Amino acid sequence: MAAKLTNNQIAWRAAQDIHDGAYVNLGIGFPEKVAQYQPPGREAIFHTENGILNFGEAPPSGEEDWDLINAGKRAVTLKPGSAFFHHADSFAMVRGGHLDVAILGAYEVAENGDLANWSTGPKGVPAVGGAMDLVHGAKRVAVITDHVTKDGKPKLLQRCSLPLTGVGCVTRVYTSLAVIDIEGGRFVLREKLAVLSLDELQAVTGAELHVASPVADLIVPEL
Amino acid sequence: MAAKLTNNQIAWRAAQDIHDGAYVNLGIGFPEKVAQYQPPGREAIFHTENGILNFGEAPPSGEEDWDLINAGKRAVTLKPGSAFFHHADSFAMVRGGHLDVAILGAYEVAENGDLANWSTGPKGVPAVGGAMDLVHGAKRVAVITDHVTKDGKPKLLQRCSLPLTGVGCVTRVYTSLAVIDIEGGRFVLREKLAVLSLDELQAVTGAELHVASPVADLIVPEL
């Protein structure tokens, strides 16, 4: 099982499903990469919890304005048509169902759509940020993640073992090996790497993969 | 009992209790008159439910801007330091306890602080506007009113007979005959017209008037 997508390639695949004109929130860290791979001709408008709509990429080093940051506290720039607002209005956008898609990272995703991505347990300082809000309200909540943990354990499970971020909230998972929908409390396989058999994929997945329609090859460019 | 204050005089008396720098909402109609009688040297800032702080008097006829109106839908002007905001922010000011005083009209006021000022019963079209919001939240809710109805019946009662606007909300009543506080579920007389005996005043009041401290003469200028 040497073959797997890089993080950039996972992000690229997720970006292909974002429609023109979509309002999108990308979780901090890995999901932020999705913004780089918008298909040409499609314009997504990015929302950040700390009060900006329609921000753009990072400014050159040394030209940062530290009042112009995203939720990950990284400096950003503005695009034409941007707007500032306070935190209550920002989360009205989130909770009120105004975002078309939120793309988040995950420690674990369960076949019932439960997501665990904020706490690895009782050790250390707990910190939740906007994750629990983002999983509710966005019309579509997707996860991008490596298919397995660093030590090879499945991240897609029957039930999450870590503290939950949200219940039954995830509808699609983009992993390093496959694209999987969550429907009716089941993982439904949509795409997988061509080099991988269904059995091989099932072996690194912690819950049953269902096949409802022909499984497409997961094809992404070199990135 | 010919002697009584005019509406202008009642409004003048209420205005004397508004401290410098107070944020004030005046109910539509009669209470709007209070704004004219601010004591010199004191500056009150007036709030209107429909989204203006620090508005001023009406413009000359013919110079109205119908986007610049108060809650009574009358044209107003702006003072330096004014601000516009939407209705939810406006009622956050009301409900959130940010107004120092709200001055309202009344059909009836009860000795327990209940107010009835929005409905005269099941006939006709009911309309409430912002009255039920205003009676909650303002630090001080005062009423200005004639002491009796047009046909001479008491408006200050043991209990309201008309549909309530709010429960236990009024703390001071400025009438055409007296200034009366509501404390501990009782009317406490503070000032009365000098020409009127306590018995005469009691005779036109529908609940017992208590006297806790010397009753001052209610003295107002000719207006």
Add this chain to the structure above:
Amino acid sequence: MDKTVADLATAVAGIEDGMTVMIGGFGGAGSPIELIHALIDRFLATGHPTGLTIINNNAGNGHVGLAALIEAGMVKKLVCSFPRSADPVVFTDLYLAGKIELELVPQGTLAERIRAGGAGIPAFYTPTSYGTDLARGKPVAEFDGRPYVQERWLKADVALVKAETADTQGNLTYRAAARNFNPLMCMAAAETVVQARRVVPAGGIEPEVVITPGIFVQKVVEVADPQQEEDLNRANAVYPGVA
């Protein structure tokens, strides 16, 4: 991304029989007269939409705008705080004849319910209306020793909104007290339709002064010289008027 549409008819084309429609404005200020009249035009031409539930602070004035919409017989129910006005004859007559429903809501509660609808808050507690007829049947709870009434969110299928400036992405500013309910209704409707006095390209509104971010807006139509309800009523205007 360009949310502008060509004309008023296209702007209101999504409104169907039985829908709930929020209409901005407080009295005449901020009332989207041209959008309302375009809707009346469609009704007169096609018989639709009808059976509408309208959410507005008032019940219209005179014989234009919301009052004309009611007069045309398109409204089944009104949710508002103050359905009395200087010339209330249209609504009053229908109401007293039992031909129109009324849900009376205190003004601040109306505003907060609409905001809650837009913000994904299904219910909240307010001191407003506690102990009054308007709290009847609503759950009551005590917090810190004080009683409060539970109120539910309000949402709509469509909101009709009047703005001062819009950009092509739907970012909006308003004019003076014409702001009132408009920004809240933008948040609470599945489709928000805006008439703006001026439409500018994206970037034409400073991001600091945007009042309604474009995420809350679906359609924008320019109405360069909008009518003011108060002016129309002072001229005794009647819509659609005599042909």
Add this chain to the structure above:
Amino acid sequence: MDKTVADLATAVAGIEDGMTVMIGGFGGAGSPIELIHALIDRFLATGHPTGLTIINNNAGNGHVGLAALIEAGMVKKLVCSFPRSADPVVFTDLYLAGKIELELVPQGTLAERIRAGGAGIPAFYTPTSYGTDLARGKPVAEFDGRPYVQERWLKADVALVKAETADTQGNLTYRAAARNFNPLMCMAAAETVVQARRVVPAGGIEPEVVITPGIFVQKVVEVADPQQEEDLNRANAVYPGVA
């Protein structure tokens, strides 16, 4: 009416032992560094205030601002959504040693609870945190077939806020994403203390562009050239630093 005060020491003079203090900012953006440092100065000179409950999105960064306030030992409890940071050593050490309390609140719920405090809404329902550890012990209710968690308002004795421009009546504008929690905290505190880069006379801010109306503000102090937390941390600044 003039809400300006002469200096930072006067601005923070009303904060007493055991008070609840909201501090604006998200990370470094909008963080009122100079007000926080003035409070630390007072503590170093007098031993007060101490035992504070601080409400902020974060737990500070590095050794300035909120992190320095915690480091000085003035904070008993923190209410926040994300107490982890690039240099979290101050809060982390105290927390793991059991020397500081933490109430962890999802970011959107934190914002809404503060707004509710300012708007007189004692409680509301949100889908956020339903079914998670952070909903434990909170009432749950179903609306339209979906479960929601009841959350309570948050209020404070004092709010420390950073603005761009203030007028003498306390009307405020902010700068870019430094707006964040600041306007909400203005609403939710008994006394709101603002540091503004520029103070102008009443009328110096267009009424259309006021973000925080003056009714929510009690004290204003001009800090013409405010420090930015991110810059301080990149310079490894420590407050109060070596004498």
